[in-house]
Amino acid sequence: MTLPTDAAYAASLDALDPLAAWRERFVVADSDLIYLDGNSLGRLPKAAAELAATLVNEQWGRDLIRGWNAGWWQAPERIGAKIARLIGAQPDEVIVADSTSVNLFKLAVAALRCQPGRSRILTDDLNFPSDLYILQGVVNLLGGRHRMEVIPSPDGVHGPEDALLGRLDEDVALVTLSHTAFKSGFVYDMAKVTAAAHAAGALTLWDLSHSVGAVPVDLNGAKADLAVGCTYKYLNGGPGAPAFLYVRRDLQEALGNPISGWWGQERPFAFDLTYRPATGMRRFLTGTMPVLSLALIEPGVDLLLAAGMEAVRAKSVAQTEYLIGLWEAVLAPLGFRLSSPRDPRRRGSHVSLGHDEGLRIDLALIHDMQVLPDFRAPDHIRLGVAPLYTSYTDLHTAVMRMAAVVQGRLYEKYTAAAPTVT
Ligand SMILES: *Cc1c(COP(=O)(O)O)cnc(C)c1O
Numbered sequence: 001m002t003l004p005t006d007a008a009y010a011a012s013l014d015a016l017d018p019l020a021a022w023r024e025r026f027v028v029a030d031s032d033l034i035y036l037d038g039n040s041l042g043r044l045p046k047a048a049a050e051l052a053a054t055l056v057n058e059q060w061g062r063d064l065i066r067g068w069n070a071g072w073w074q075a076p077e078r079i080g081a082k083i084a085r086l087i088g089a090q091p092d093e094v095i096v097a098d099s100t101s102v103n104l105f106k107l108a109v110a111a112l113r114c115q116p117g118r119s120r121i122l123t124d125d126l127n128f129p130s131d132l133y134i135l136q137g138v139v140n141l142l143g144g145r146h147r148m149e150v151i152p153s154p155d156g157v158h159g160p161e162d163a164l165l166g167r168l169d170e171d172v173a174l175v176t177l178s179h180t181a182f183k184s185g186f187v188y189d190m191a192k193v194t195a196a197a198h199a200a201g202a203l204t205l206w207d208l209s210h211s212v213g214a215v216p217v218d219l220n221g222a223k224a225d226l227a228v229g230c231t232y233k234y235l236n237g238g239p240g241a242p243a244f245l246y247v248r249r250d251l252q253e254a255l256g257n258p259i260s261g262w263w264g265q266e267r268p269f270a271f272d273l274t275y276r277p278a279t280g281m282r283r284f285l286t287g288t289m290p291v292l293s294l295a296l297i298e299p300g301v302d303l304l305l306a307a308g309m310e311a312v313r314a315k316s317v318a319q320t321e322y323l324i325g326l327w328e329a330v331l332a333p334l335g336f337r338l339s340s341p342r343d344p345r346r347r348g349s350h351v352s353l354g355h356d357e358g359l360r361i362d363l364a365l366i367h368d369m370q371v372l373p374d375f376r377a378p379d380h381i382r383l384g385v386a387p388l389y390t391s392y393t394d395l396h397t398a399v400m401r402m403a404a405v406v407q408g409r410l411y412e413k414y415t416a417a418a419p420t421v422t
Pocket of ligand 1: 178207243
């Protein structure tokens, strides 16, 4: 059966969509703008906009320093406990802190220090570059005693799962991967990789940035050791909102925070001159949190918890399948290539399409067609599906506008010079 490519069919899917009403909970300032970049910066929840006003005017403006005892101090744990429910962790295994990159640094150093007899770190070339930069820095910091092996993907789309498992032995200290790859959207089998790493005595450190809020994650079920992730993508936490980190409960006391600051001290307000780590996840904090953007994470997390990850994932799979169906019928004949896994079990919540004119098409979509995807070199146009607010009509309209750009050669007026943020 071929997929109907008409707008009426998209509208009929929207009419049957059990999550359709959640779009109302977000600010949609321009209804003609098709936003497919929720995997990079999620939309603003209306509740977050309201909270921002309260935070600034009442909490900061009126309560002043009393705010610390009225919820600010506990916010990293309180919001961490809610994020834990989205990723199959216990409430006392997740805390919000710093950026994903900084959290990765803290946990990678901690993991290597507690595995002194082992020298190798395994990762892949689909990982987020910042993760590899951080790992390179960690290797240097620890005196060059470790070696990072970046296992290449067989096709630039799928993770090198078998090759990676084949490299495991008693010298591997740490396996660290993006659970969902940022370019292709490939999703690793977390339980399988973790079990193999554990059989070799290695620890695992997962980057959940492109999974949390979009892809089911069961850290406890997979017996995962460590994880980090971002809150401004599918959690809709706002630009630059702080990240989170997860440490399995039985590892928490064994691991130290290499950036040992006063927020991770056992009794910060004793102002003792000697550092003693707090018990539990609080030890992974460092300095004063950016309270305004920290607090604004909570409304987006609440929306996902209320909608339910199962329903979110079901819609995400249905929408990426629909998008791939439209690609096959409409865009493949125009030179677009599918650069994401076909198998929905192995695909996150975005679809990457390659095209020889990818960057110029992306620029024409943004500037002339009211479509906001994003672009990842060399040729990927990423179409992100955020099930709480992306409609089937959005996807249909975007595909038709992409087709129009190519058919009308509207990209020709752009040069292939990338803007600062793509
Ligand atoms: C977005 C993203 C990050 C972001 O890192 P920051 O330190 O918050 O800038 C990290 N890792 C992955 C896989 C990402 O997708």
